[in-house]
Amino acid sequence: MVDLEAGTSELFASYEDDFRLAYAEVAQKIDQIPELAAEPRKAAVRAAQRALDEADEIIGQMAIELQNVSSASRAKLNACLRGYRGDLDRAKRDLRKATDQADRQELFGARAKAAGGSGMSGDDLSQDQRQQLLSGTDRLENSSQRLRDSQRLANETESIGANILTDLRGQREQIINSRNVLMEADTYVDKSMRTLRGMARRWV
Incomplete structure (x- = not known):
C-alpha cells in the first residue's frame, strides 16, 4: 500500500525546489535591471514577471497539496508556505521598485539631453518631468492592479481546488x-x- 502522506510530502518538497529556482531567477533579473539599457531592461522585467507568475502558481499547488496531509504535518508545512508567500511579496515589491527607479533614471537622462539641445528653460523641463512622472505613476498603478487581480484569481483557484x-x-x-x-x-x-x-x- 502506498503511503499517501509520504507521497504528498515528497511532492510538496518538489514544489519547494521549483519555487526556489523561480525565486532565484527573479532575484537575478531584479539585480540586472538597474544596469541595463531600455530594451534589455524591458526584457529582464518581462522575464522576472514570468518567473514571479510561475512562483505564484507553484505556491498555489503547494497550498492544494497541504489539504492531503495530517493536521500535525500541515502546521509545519503551512509555516513554510507563509514564508514563501512573504518572500514572493518582497520580490514583487523589489521588482516594482527596481523598475520604477530605472524608469526615472531613463526619463531624467532623456529629458536632460533634450533640454540641453532644445533651449528649454528649467521651469519647462520641470513641468515636463512632472507630467512624465504622473504618467509613469498611472502606468505603475495599472500594473499593480493587474498584479492584485492575478493574486485574487490565484486565491480563487486555490479555494476551488481545495473544495474539489x-x-x-x-x-x-x-x-x-x-x-x-x-x-x-x-x-x-x-x-x-x-x-x-x-x-x-x-x-x-
Whole structure:
C-alpha cells in the first residue's frame, strides 16, 4: 500500500525546489535591471514577471497539496508556505521598485539631453518631468492592479481546488460505504438461499 502522506510530502518538497529556482531567477533579473539599457531592461522585467507568475502558481499547488496531509504535518508545512508567500511579496515589491527607479533614471537622462539641445528653460523641463512622472505613476498603478487581480484569481483557484479535493474525499467515502452495504446484502442473500434450499430438501 502506498503511503499517501509520504507521497504528498515528497511532492510538496518538489514544489519547494521549483519555487526556489523561480525565486532565484527573479532575484537575478531584479539585480540586472538597474544596469541595463531600455530594451534589455524591458526584457529582464518581462522575464522576472514570468518567473514571479510561475512562483505564484507553484505556491498555489503547494497550498492544494497541504489539504492531503495530517493536521500535525500541515502546521509545519503551512509555516513554510507563509514564508514563501512573504518572500514572493518582497520580490514583487523589489521588482516594482527596481523598475520604477530605472524608469526615472531613463526619463531624467532623456529629458536632460533634450533640454540641453532644445533651449528649454528649467521651469519647462520641470513641468515636463512632472507630467512624465504622473504618467509613469498611472502606468505603475495599472500594473499593480493587474498584479492584485492575478493574486485574487490565484486565491480563487486555490479555494476551488481545495473544495474539489474535499468533494472527492466525500465521494470516495460514499463509494466505500455503498460497497460495504452491498457486501452485507450479498451475505444476507447467501444465508437466505441456504435456508430456502434446506427447507426445500425437507419438503421433498
